Structure formats: C-alpha cells, structure tokens
Amino acid sequence: MSKIKWKGGTLLAPVPPVMVSCGTMEKPNIITVAWTGLINTIPPKTYISVRPSRHSYELIKESGEFAINLTPTSLVKQADWCGIHTGRKVDKFARCNLTPDQANEISAPLILECPISLECKVFDIIPMGTHDMFLADIVAVDVAPGLLDKSGRLCIERAHLAAFAHGEYFELGKSLGKFGFSVAKKKKHKNKQPKEEK
Numbered sequence: 001m002s003k004i005k006w007k008g009g010t011l012l013a014p015v016p017p018v019m020v021s022c023g024t025m026e027k028p029n030i031i032t033v034a035w036t037g038l039i040n041t042i043p044p045k046t047y048i049s050v051r052p053s054r055h056s057y058e059l060i061k062e063s064g065e066f067a068i069n070l071t072p073t074s075l076v077k078q079a080d081w082c083g084i085h086t087g088r089k090v091d092k093f094a095r096c097n098l099t100p101d102q103a104n105e106i107s108a109p110l111i112l113e114c115p116i117s118l119e120c121k122v123f124d125i126i127p128m129g130t131h132d133m134f135l136a137d138i139v140a141v142d143v144a145p146g147l148l149d150k151s152g153r154l155c156i157e158r159a160h161l162a163a164f165a166h167g168e169y170f171e172l173g174k175s176l177g178k179f180g181f182s183v184a185k186k187k188k189h190k191n192k193q194p195k196e197e198k
C-alpha cells in the first residue's frame with residue numbers, strides 16, 4: 001500500500017462543469033452542475049444530481065425538462081458565476097450576456113453561446129442524500145454548425161471544452177489518440193479502427 005488512504009469522497013476527476021438550462025423561454029434559469037454523466041447508450045440516458053435547495057431543482061421537478069449545455073473555456077467565468085448565484089434573485093441569462101435559444105423537443109431553453117446542448121426529459125428522480133438524481137432521456141442533441149467539417153463529422157476539439165477537477169477549471173489538452181488506437185493495425189491503405197461501442 002503505497003498510496004495514502006483518505007475517507008471516501010467525490011474525487012472523481014475530471015468531470016464536466018456543464019451549464020444546465022431550465023425553466024421556460026420567458027423565465028429561464030441556469031444552474032452549473034458537475035455531478036453529471038452518461039448512464040446508457042441506446043436509448044441515450046443521462047443524469048444530473050441537484051440539491052433540493054436549488055431554485056433549479058423546483059423548476060426541473062415541475063417541468064420534467066432541462067438542457068445540458070457543454071461549457072467552452074470561453075464561458076468558464078459565466079459557468080462559475082451561475083454556480084454561485086441563485087436564479088431566485090437574478091436573471092442569470094441577462095447578467096451573463098447569454099441568450100436563451102428555443103429547443104427542438106423541450107420547452108426549457110438552450111444556451112445559444114454553448115457549442116453543444118443535450119435536450120433532456122426526466123423519467124425518474126432518486127434521492128441520494130445531499131442530492132437528488134434526475135435520470136433523463138436525451139431526446140435531442142444540438143450542435144453548432146462550426147463544429148462540423150465538410151463531410152458533417154463532429155470535430156469536438158473545435159468546441160474547446162472545459163473540465164473541472166478537484167475544485168478547479170481546466171482546458172482540455174491535445175488529443176492522445178482516437179478510441180481503439182491501442183489495438184488498431186497500421187495498414188498502408190486501410191487503417192481500420194474498432195467501432196466505438198460503450
């Protein structure tokens with residue numbers, strides 16, 4: 001045992017510091033959330049864990065809808081600000097110069113300035129202790145056209161996404177290889193990689 005043992009804690013890193021938009025186009029709100037992740041591929045499902053004391057908790061519980069907006073490094077300050085102030089007292093969209101954007105499948109707005117948004121519909125709420133876990137179907141994904149190359153492939157590096165680790169924001173570094181690169185055979189003409197399946 002060469003590592004130092006600490007008691008159990010939330011030291012999973014990095015996690016995405018996403019900006020979750022909720023409410024309506026007329027009365028929108030944003031809550032910054034780091035306790036989020038994917039839980040199923042087909043159909044695509046996600047979760048966010050939210051403390052019942054948050055203003056957004058009531059909005060999401062009432063409507064059963066929210067959008068997960070991925071945070072680019074250019075919006076980290078706004079994400080942090082939205083994670084400190086409550087929508088009970090302030091219009092976070094207005095204060096952060098962000099634009100509510102009409103979603104396709106939900107009535108909650110998207111954040112126009114975020115490069116990728118996941119439209120989510122809640123199918124269960126599980127109390128965990130400090131937080132309640134909102135389990136949700138991802139019913140649509142909205143991508144900024146600038147992230148696509150000529151053939152329509154998503155170039156995620158163009159989104160310049162931020163990461164959150166041990167209470168600090170970071171920018172993603174350089175690509176280290178594509179999924180399956182460790183087993184991909186190098187052929188002159190056909191460089192077949194294993195199909196990504198999670």
Ligand SMILES: Cc1cc2nc3c(=O)[nH]c(=O)nc-3n(C[C@H](O)[C@H](O)[C@H](O)COP(=O)(O)O)c2cc1C
Pocket residue numbers: 017029030031032033034035036049050051053054055056057079080082083084085086087088131164
């Ligand atoms: C980086 C970051 C991550 C956060 N993650 C969560 C989270 O996962 N769940 C949560 O309930 N609050 C989280 N918060 C705190 C809320 O964003 C914060 O309490 C916010 O002011 C709530 O806004 P509201 O009252 O308008 O809903 C986080 C804050 C920051 C800055």
